Amino acid sequence: MAVCVAIIGKDNSPKYFCCLNPDEELGFQYKVLSSLDVVEEKLNTTNKGTNDLRELYLGMLYSLETHKIYGYVTNTKIKFIIVVDSTNMALRDNEIRSMFRKLHSEYADIVCNPFYIPGDAICSKSFDVNVKNIMTGTV
Amino acid sequence: MSDDAVFEFLHSELINYIISQNEGKSKEGKDEDLSNIEYIGFSTGYRIIERLTKEMPRFKDELDTMKFICTDFWSALYKKQIDNLRTNHQGVYVLQDNSFRFLTKLSSGKQYLEVAPRFVAFTCGIIRGSLANLGIGCLVTAEVQNMPSCKFHIQVQRT
Numbered sequence: 001m002a003v004c005v006a007i008i009g010k011d012n013s014p015k016y017f018c019c020l021n022p023d024e025e026l027g028f029q030y031k032v033l034s035s036l037d038v039v040e041e042k043l044n045t046t047n048k049g050t051n052d053l054r055e056l057y058l059g060m061l062y063s064l065e066t067h068k069i070y071g072y073v074t075n076t077k078i079k080f081i082i083v084v085d086s087t088n089m090a091l092r093d094n095e096i097r098s099m100f101r102k103l104h105s106e107y108a109d110i111v112c113n114p115f116y117i118p119g120d121a122i123c124s125k126s127f128d129v130n131v132k133n134i135m136t137g138t139v
Numbered sequence: 140m141s142d143d144a145v146f147e148f149l150h151s152e153l154i155n156y157i158i159s160q161n162e163g164k165s166k167e168g169k170d171e172d173l174s175n176i177e178y179i180g181f182s183t184g185y186r187i188i189e190r191l192t193k194e195m196p197r198f199k200d201e202l203d204t205m206k207f208i209c210t211d212f213w214s215a216l217y218k219k220q221i222d223n224l225r226t227n228h229q230g231v232y233v234l235q236d237n238s239f240r241f242l243t244k245l246s247s248g249k250q251y252l253e254v255a256p257r258f259v260a261f262t263c264g265i266i267r268g269s270l271a272n273l274g275i276g277c278l279v280t281a282e283v284q285n286m287p288s289c290k291f292h293i294q295v296q297r298t
Contacts, residue, residue, distance in 0.1 A: 010274075054197040056197060073197075074189070074192070074193075075197060075198060076188065076273060076274075077274060078189075104193055105193065108189045112186050112187065112190060118186065118272075
């Protein structure tokens with residue numbers, strides 16, 4: 001299970017942030033925002049190279065002593081970041097990938113809500129609940 | 140089958156609504172004000188593209204994006220693909236649909252040619268909104284010469 005999920009907009013401004021432990025939020029914000037450079041780097045190199053890295057899922061961005069950080073960028077340049085505890089060996093690449101896919105579906109649903117203005121921060125109770133479920137793996 | 144009809148009814152009712160709203164306003168020139176329909180299309184396109192590109196691999200370039208618009212995007216909305224895509228490779232794309240869904244229900248003679256812009260404005264907005272969210276700013280205009288066929292001109296804005 002993930003410890004933190006973040007959604008970053010086109011212009012690299014945070015749209016949504018959710019951690020299991022609210023006390024650690026500041027530290028996670030720092031980790032997530034510093035991983036954006038890696039995201040940018042990955043996007044630029046895949047554009048130039050001929051290798052077939054056109055998948056939305058970017059894989060692991062980098063790993064720290066305590067946490068691993070994974071990234072995903074949609075076609076509309078919205079970035080999803082998931083932070084996982086390093087000690088958690090149960091999470092394979094495939095599980096992370098499916099978490100991102102579920103998160104993307106949730107995001108597509110919230111964007112199609114006429115009361116949500118694209119580009120604003122997301123504040124929706126049902127979205128909160130669904131994201132928490134994805135993080136804890138109860139869906 | 141039935142949900143296809145719902146979209147068409149909603150679309151024609153939307154046009155009726157906007158046109159009737161415009162009636163009270165003073166008319167300057169003979170062109171109708173379709174900017175509201177276009178704007179509704181824009182925000183629809185901006186939102187729906189997130190859902191439609193969910194399963195797609197990342198687009199290589201602009202042309203790749205246009206091909207997506209002509210195939211998957213068009214069949215999701217209009218149940219058919221674009222019949223002809225032309226480009227000058229300098230940011231102008233012309234999409235031709237030989238039997239555009241919103242025009243096939245009208246008489247194909249010259250009778251309704253002058254109200255045809257009403258039925259293509261929403262689609263212009265959808266295309267503009269979708270491309271805007273994909274990072275391509277553009278101008279979209281439509282041209283109807285013979286009734287059920289329609290050409291969309293997309294002019295990409297270079298910074």
